[in-house]
Amino acid sequence: MTHLPQIAFIIPVRNRRNYTNNILTQLTWQIKQENRQGVSIIVVDDGSTDGTKEMIQTQFSSVFLIEADGSLWWAGAIVKGMEYAINALEADYLVWLNDDICITDNFINNLIKICDSGNYDSTVVGGIVLDQTYTDWIVYSGLKDRKPVSHINAFSTSDELEADVLCGNIVVIPRKIVEQVGFPDTVKLPHHGSDYEYSMRVKKAGFRVIFSCNLKASTDYTISDFTRYMPYWMQWYLQPDLASRWKIIKGLTSLKANQNIWLIVNLHSQNREKQMIPIWNYLFCYINKVIRFLIVDFLPKDYIQSRIQNHLREQNPPAAIIEAVIQRKVISEKERLI
Structure with a gap:
């Protein structure tokens, strides 16, 4: 029987219950529709006081909830989730995901294709986040040739682009890369910049870092x-x-x-x-x-x-x-x- 790669979403949250509820609703529905085993969701709640924990426990019983005291920040929460994904769930692919986005209807299907293909086991794949009003405008992606990839037309000739660095909103990381490169640096960059530094480190280690327009989401960008x-x-x-x-x-x-x-x-x-x-x-x-x-x-x-x-x-x-x-x-x- 062919081994299906285990995929684990890692979502750091804090006091954004409505956003968290929205992304978990989207993910759980799409995962159920795909009827594909081995896709898990980990939420690292860094000390929320707005009822986020209770909401997850009541409405999303399949979610693996890790609780913290508010001292983790983004990088610390991501690392906690990555450690759990590897040690407890034996995940082959770790997916960073922000909670303040709306994923496209085919997001999970496209993610499974990427992970199951075997073509990305040495590649970190970043998704793109578009504005909900100006739907061609990419507001979160990363940098290519030291410039932001900011318009969907950048993918007019290919679904993928080489990247210098990635924003942490949507990032797919093979376990084999984590085992060689390690985790984000929670000491030097506990919050902003940790995603950039990690993708730089991955590239320096000789792995590919790319954008894929097949992993899309949107957000209300003001x-x-x-x-x-x-x-x-x-x-x-x-x-x-x-x-x-x-x-x-x-x-x-x-x-x-x-x-x-x-x-x-x-x-x-x-x-x-x-x-x-x-x-x-x-x-x-x-x-x-x-x-x-x-x-x-x-x-x-x-x-x-x-x-x-x-x-x-x-x-x-x-x-x-x-x-x-x-x-x-x-x-x-x-x-x-x-």
Whole structure:
């Protein structure tokens, strides 16, 4: 009898009960429709206080629930799930999945095809997440040639693309790669950036890292979501009120912020291989960023706006998003003049 690869989803959650309920409903229904044994779901609940645990226990009895105390963050929760998938479930493929997405109707079918084919046992496969309003716009994928894959047309000639790094929203990892490369680094990058660092490590070990448009999902991506991934100095320029700027400064030392100094320092090419990074590196990074913020207000407006326009072209969002981002700056400036 042919051995069917064991597939384990790993979903880190915390205080997003409605999102968690939605993704589990989609997954359990599709798995049931496929009638394929060996597909499991692991949820790592990192200290939710909104009834997430009780909801899972009551409505999704087939889900393997791992409880934590709120100290894991994303990377710690992912590692807990990966360890359980390998040691308890003997999974052959581990699938990272965020809970705030809606998977396509053929998602599980396509995932099973990838895992059962035998062609990806040495390849990490990343999916793509599209915006629910602008359905051709890819809002989460990763980087290829140091640029984001941001439009579905990127897959016009092939269902797959080579990747530099992957976002952790949808990632399929063969067990054999985990056994050689290890787990995400929960110490250096406990939250943001851990997915990027892990895919870099996988590539350095000689394995393929690719995007597949066969693993698709969507999400409600807001203008605020878009702007918070822009370089901090651009956010500083676009949000000139003191409260917003103070939030940006605080974000430099917050694990919740996607551009904190730990991420910036540890993902720098000179530091990725270092086990210990001197504290002064982080201090220098912090001071450097703050100085850049202060300088922005004194640089020629044409120069700043040109840099922002170049960034927006590279990110390739819909025209309406570009207009909304620029309009926020215009409105803010008008408010200051009133």
